Amino acid sequence: MTLRLDITLLSERYDAGGGEDPRAAEWPPHPARVFAALRSVAQEDELASLAELERLEPPLIHVSPNAAVGERRTRGYVVTNVRANKGGHQTHPARTAGFRQRTGSLPEDARVQFDWPDDGALSDGVVADLDHLARRVPYLGRSTSPATLAFSRVGDPTPLPGLTTYEPTRERSSLSIRVPYPGYLDELNALYQEDQPAWQAAGPRARRFYREVGTDADEEVPAVDEFVSAYPDLVILRFEELRPSGHLVSIFTEALRRKVMGQTEDPLPPALHGHGTPGLPHVAYLGLPFVGNEHADGQLMALAVAIPGLEYDERLRILRGILGEDPEREISLRVSGFRQEFKLRYAPDETRPFTTTIERWTGPARMWATATPLVLDRYPKDRDLPAAVAESFVNAGLPEPRQVEVSKEPMMYGAVRLRPRELPKRCQRRLYTHARVTFDCPVHGPILAGAGRYFGVGLFAPEYGEGWR
Structure with missing residues (x-):
């Protein structure tokens, strides 16, 4: 059995910067971002189900291929929320305006699927709890990209027609994606209590390389060990x-x-x-x-x-x-x-x-x-x-x-x-x-x-x- 998350981008765009570099568009949506969105709507009694999800291996990702993705960029000055003596904004006293650049993706297909090999690791009750959480998530990335999310269990993990599948790999590739890992929920909880942004939890442990399924399919890819710095x-x-x-x-x-x-x-x-x-x-x-x-x-x-x-x-x-x-x-x-x-x-x-x-x-x-x-x-x-x-x-x-x-x-x-x-x-x-x-x-x-x-x-x-x- 496979645990599947179906995502539909209602505005047919995905507004999210590419990790630490906001000039790059994030595509496909990162599982760690989705996990953080689930945490943002979860109540205390629902956290146990998220803890079960973070223990699973990184999922397969089915999306429009990179070649089909366009980019949209917006630039402008945004009024800050903090009052300061030096603020001199014309219409917002004691505030300033800072330059911001936003980047997003325009995929040909607005549907995204994540597939976690489950093998019965999650109970039906946990899957139902995750589905209730997913249906409460209003958007992914920024609020300008509303989305619907739904979890289910499927026997046939065949993706939707027209989507390309990306899988985790231990070889270095150009596609680096943030995924949840054991302990990720604890980090999000601590940041949530301090009113800090969730991306601060995404250190080196969250990074996994992905590749398109079928790339070098005829060759056996050797496993390569990696050393992770002591400084996350x-x-x-x-x-x-x-x-x-x-x-x-x-x-x-x-x-x-x-x-x-x-x-x-x-x-x-x-x-x-x-x-x-x-x-x-x-x-x-x-x-x-x-x-x-x-x-x-x-x-x-x-x-x-x-x-x-x-x-x-x-x-x-x-x-x-x-x-x-x-x-x-x-x-x-x-x-x-x-x-x-x-x-x-x-x-x-x-x-x-x-x-x-x-x-x-x-x-x-x-x-x-x-x-x-x-x-x-x-x-x-x-x-x-x-x-x-x-x-x-x-x-x-x-x-x-x-x-x-x-x-x-x-x-x-x-x-x-x-x-x-x-x-x-x-x-x-x-x-x-x-x-x-x-x-x-x-x-x-x-x-x-x-x-x-x-x-x-x-x-x-x-x-x-x-x-x-």
Whole structure:
């Protein structure tokens, strides 16, 4: 038997941005988005049925093929909901207007189907509860794309005529889709209680590659293990105006660290200060330079905070410490040596450079190179620098690279050059180097290694050269 979800897009369009990049249209609808919509209408006594659904393997997806999808884009200025002294809107006092770009899909067929292989794992009562939830969902994506949803059990999982089937695959593909996973409901519940958006629960664990059924059907696709970073959350704060030079990365990450710790309620979570948690990753503060492009100049486009896997309460306290109380998520940062304040903005739903997207720093990829130099954990024996670099990866809980290249000079366009006195204070008088590493399996970032990995150095960026497969 198969658990089937039938979706009909009533306006024959689907308005939803593609994950962290709102310039891209999301198509097909992601099962994680549908799951979050079900949670949004569920009562407490209905959550147990959703917990049963999240334990199932990712579904088959039957939709109009990508080639048949058109895109619609809307641009304009939207009035903010928050009042502020600086607001100067002509018709809405004490408010401002921010530029927004919305993207949606125009499929040829407005019908979508998800099929979960059930094999009797769900009782008839659970299926009925899920169907009651589905029928209460008013829309998917934005409110401009109303939809009807209905669950049922089918014996013949043949999709509707004209739809193309996509299946999960362990091979890397161009189609990355967010799916629910065990524990996803708990994350949504915690975010719901804090009135936070559901997309914050969609870390690397939610990402699965899909491919069209029939692609390379005559060939057996080998299973490829993947390594997932210890940091499921990467909170990116984009510079609004001034963009500092990359060689200032350590003083900016130190300023961000002071601000976050000062804004987090006592007692501070151990993962935030790093004391009493030997061997466990703690919060890392990063500068994200413009790298990897022939025109890259190494300027810091954003700062970021990488949060390791934590209990939900600790995670949310740290998020509040990062973002403060401003619902508009505009952050002022005072930096030692500068008179002016630097304006940072947390705006994942706005158009922004690729450097300031989560995908730029998470891969997955097999080949990674330093965006900021790696500070070695120890002085290398017999001057074997590659072995010391590999050891730094193992010490950071990462896989040991299959191949290591080292260089005094940057190994990718725009990578940051640092003089010894520009390293974080904790790392000065240590040996440091640029490096390129290759792994035996795809690795999800962010990748942080070396003695300064929590303080702005030792950040790697994925490279998609010949070695990534």
